[in-house]
Amino acid sequence: MGMRVLFARSKLLVIGLAILLFLVLVALFQPLINKLLIGDIDPITMGSFDSYLDPSPQHWLGTDRWGRDWMAQLVLGLRYSLVIGALAGSVATLIGVIFGFIAGYKGGMVDSTLRTFTDMILVIPSWPILVTLAAYIRGLSIPTMALLLALFSWPWGMRAIRSQVLSLRSQPYVDLAKVSNLRDLEIIFTELVPNLLPYLGVSLASATVGAILAETGLELIGLGPGGDIITLGLMINFSLGWGALALGKVELVFPPVLCLILIFVSLNMINMGLEEAFNPRLKRVTGG
Amino acid sequence: MKKRAILAYILKRILLYIFTIWGAFTIAFLFFHMVPGDPIAAYVRSMQQRGRTISGGENLGQEYRKMMGLDGPLYVQYLHYLENVVLRFNLGPSFIGFPTPAEKHIFLALPWTIGLLGIATLIAWILGFALGGLVGWKRDSPTSSLLTNLSLVISQIPPYFIALALLFIFAYTLLWLPRRGAFDAAIPKGFTWAFIKSVIRYGTLPALSLVIFALFGWVISTRSIVVSILGEDYLVYAKAKGLTGGKILRAYVLRNAMLPQVTGLALSLGFVLNGALLVEILFNYPGLGSLFRDAIGMLDYNTVQGIMLMSIVAVLTATLLIDLLLPLVDPRVAREGKT
Numbered sequence: 001m002g003m004r005v006l007f008a009r010s011k012l013l014v015i016g017l018a019i020l021l022f023l024v025l026v027a028l029f030q031p032l033i034n035k036l037l038i039g040d041i042d043p044i045t046m047g048s049f050d051s052y053l054d055p056s057p058q059h060w061l062g063t064d065r066w067g068r069d070w071m072a073q074l075v076l077g078l079r080y081s082l083v084i085g086a087l088a089g090s091v092a093t094l095i096g097v098i099f100g101f102i103a104g105y106k107g108g109m110v111d112s113t114l115r116t117f118t119d120m121i122l123v124i125p126s127w128p129i130l131v132t133l134a135a136y137i138r139g140l141s142i143p144t145m146a147l148l149l150a151l152f153s154w155p156w157g158m159r160a161i162r163s164q165v166l167s168l169r170s171q172p173y174v175d176l177a178k179v180s181n182l183r184d185l186e187i188i189f190t191e192l193v194p195n196l197l198p199y200l201g202v203s204l205a206s207a208t209v210g211a212i213l214a215e216t217g218l219e220l221i222g223l224g225p226g227g228d229i230i231t232l233g234l235m236i237n238f239s240l241g242w243g244a245l246a247l248g249k250v251e252l253v254f255p256p257v258l259c260l261i262l263i264f265v266s267l268n269m270i271n272m273g274l275e276e277a278f279n280p281r282l283k284r285v286t287g288g
Numbered sequence: 289m290k291k292r293a294i295l296a297y298i299l300k301r302i303l304l305y306i307f308t309i310w311g312a313f314t315i316a317f318l319f320f321h322m323v324p325g326d327p328i329a330a331y332v333r334s335m336q337q338r339g340r341t342i343s344g345g346e347n348l349g350q351e352y353r354k355m356m357g358l359d360g361p362l363y364v365q366y367l368h369y370l371e372n373v374v375l376r377f378n379l380g381p382s383f384i385g386f387p388t389p390a391e392k393h394i395f396l397a398l399p400w401t402i403g404l405l406g407i408a409t410l411i412a413w414i415l416g417f418a419l420g421g422l423v424g425w426k427r428d429s430p431t432s433s434l435l436t437n438l439s440l441v442i443s444q445i446p447p448y449f450i451a452l453a454l455l456f457i458f459a460y461t462l463l464w465l466p467r468r469g470a471f472d473a474a475i476p477k478g479f480t481w482a483f484i485k486s487v488i489r490y491g492t493l494p495a496l497s498l499v500i501f502a503l504f505g506w507v508i509s510t511r512s513i514v515v516s517i518l519g520e521d522y523l524v525y526a527k528a529k530g531l532t533g534g535k536i537l538r539a540y541v542l543r544n545a546m547l548p549q550v551t552g553l554a555l556s557l558g559f560v561l562n563g564a565l566l567v568e569i570l571f572n573y574p575g576l577g578s579l580f581r582d583a584i585g586m587l588d589y590n591t592v593q594g595i596m597l598m599s600i601v602a603v604l605t606a607t608l609l610i611d612l613l614l615p616l617v618d619p620r621v622a623r624e625g626k627t
Binding site: 012116117119120121123124125126127128129131132133135136213216217220221223236245246248250253254257260261264265268269272 | 308311312315316319320440441444445446448449452453455456460461561562565566569580581584587592595596599600603604607
């Protein structure tokens with residue numbers, strides 16, 4: 001299916017992708033944007049400006065307690081949050097796909113064992129475990145963090161892929177491939193994978209949302225990666241810690257919140273849009 | 289025959305319930321104990337960092353390890369823990385308020401969380417199901433599509449963020465509602481009207497943020513189920529039979545939409561709990577969330593592990609109850625003896 005057909009089928013997908021593309025471009029061009037905003041100053045150097053300046057043409061969102069331009073930090077935070085989310089989301093999707101494939105394709109005992117295991121992971125409140133691990137391993141590096149986040153966000157993707165493989169497996173063309181003595185891997189890659197691509201997209205989007213959400217939660221109770229890594233969650237944590245709500249400094253608290261909401265909403269729109277486009281029966285269901 | 293099928297179904301569900309609790313907890317236990325580094329050493333270190341000197345730290349660590357059941361190889365620790373929990377319901381001493389046993393802290397916090405979560409989840413589900421049913425039923429009206437698009441956005445906003453906005457508006461700007469806590473400390477605790485009123489007042493904002501988030505999620509999922517039911521053959525038949533709109537909505541549409549949504553309720557509980565913990569922390573609500581924050585701050589192993597176990601049991605018990613109630617909503621489940 002061509003991209004154009006796909007877009008024509010779902011308005012949601014178009015809007016979601018547009019928002020996400022915008023955010024990714026901002027994150028990609030962060031160094032350039034930083035230069036435009038505050039010149040050659042590092043956004044996390046303390047005391048670059050006066051503290052708690054109100055928003056102005058020079059400082060769109062004002063400055064924070066430590067005299068740093070909040071807008072420049074917002075762009076940097078967006079970059080880190082997206083990197084962590086994308087990394088964790090990809091790893092989670094990979095794990096989910098592997099388990100989902102094996103369960104759906106092999107069926108029988110393998111399937112029910114893997115499914116029970118997945119259901120157990122689903123009922124474990126993942127966020128408390130993450131917090132505990134983060135509390136013992138202080139100062140997580142970004143890859144470690146992403147890996148930990150991924151360990152808990154794969155089950156949803158696994159379920160989607162599994163049920164899809166299960167229904168694809170009984171399609172006549174797969175039977176034909178089996179009869180004609182193709183090897184399992186060959187069947188998987190030539191017959192199944194192309195049909196699963198939209199579900200990979202769905203799985204990637206939801207795992208990324210889960211990871212960014214969990215990372216934000218860690219930051220909110222002060223257990224983020226630390227060091228010089230500014231994420232959107234850390235910015236919220238900082239501003240609340242400074243009592244920004246009581247000071248009435250909304251411009252410190254809510255921009256990172258809005259950024260995160262934009263990420264979540266756009267990814268979810270992509271999610272629903274993909275389902276809408278590939279499952280035309282659902283058209284009108286999501287109301288796009 | 290029918291009775292036996294129902295009994296078999298119940299028995300099967302209960303066995304699966306016990307097995308899943310055991311499995312989920314074992315996975316959680318292994319995660320905890322695979323953490324590189326030594327929790328006791330980390331605790332002693334963090335105490336020293338706070339400027340408290342601990343004399344004979346090494347011996348003390350050894351004693352602590354024994355007391356917390358953290359000595360010996362992993363499988364011994366595991367069996368030891370299981371034995372203590374299952375046979376004596378003993379979660380071990382806590383660090384916060386040492387040597388009060390961890391289960392005492394948890395039992396003090398649990399009612400607040402269950403109350404807050406239970407009420408919020410129930411309100412959200414009922415309102416969301418009703419609203420979603422209506423939005424799906426009238427799917428072609430402009431109000432309906434506006435509500436749908438609104439729900440698409442709001443259902444993606446984590447409850448913590450909703451709480452931040454509510455907190456800013458109602459507690460910091462308008463000064464209508466309190467900012468933190470669960471009751472007015474000036475009023476003596478007890479089943480008096482004054483105390484209950486203060487509990488409701490303090491609980492409004494945390495509950496509202498959980499309700500708003502969950503409600504719009506239910507609107508979306510109920511709507512999509514209702515819309516897909518509207519396309520079914522039996523509905524065309526019902527219309528052809530000349531049934532009125534209201535009768536069709538109640539007897540065919542909502543009845544059939546109820547089942548997947550009740551199951552969805554069970555599945556959502558774990559996720560709801562994750563979000564609720566953060567909201568509790570934000571409002572300093574004295575439930576599991578705040579206990580968890582305190583326990584993490586002190587690296588209190590037993591309490592954290594106890595909270596994990598508690599939430600696993602809570603989520604699974606709710607799931608079990610819903611599964612057992614399902615046959616009442618849908619006789620097909622009981623007849624087949626499986627979900």
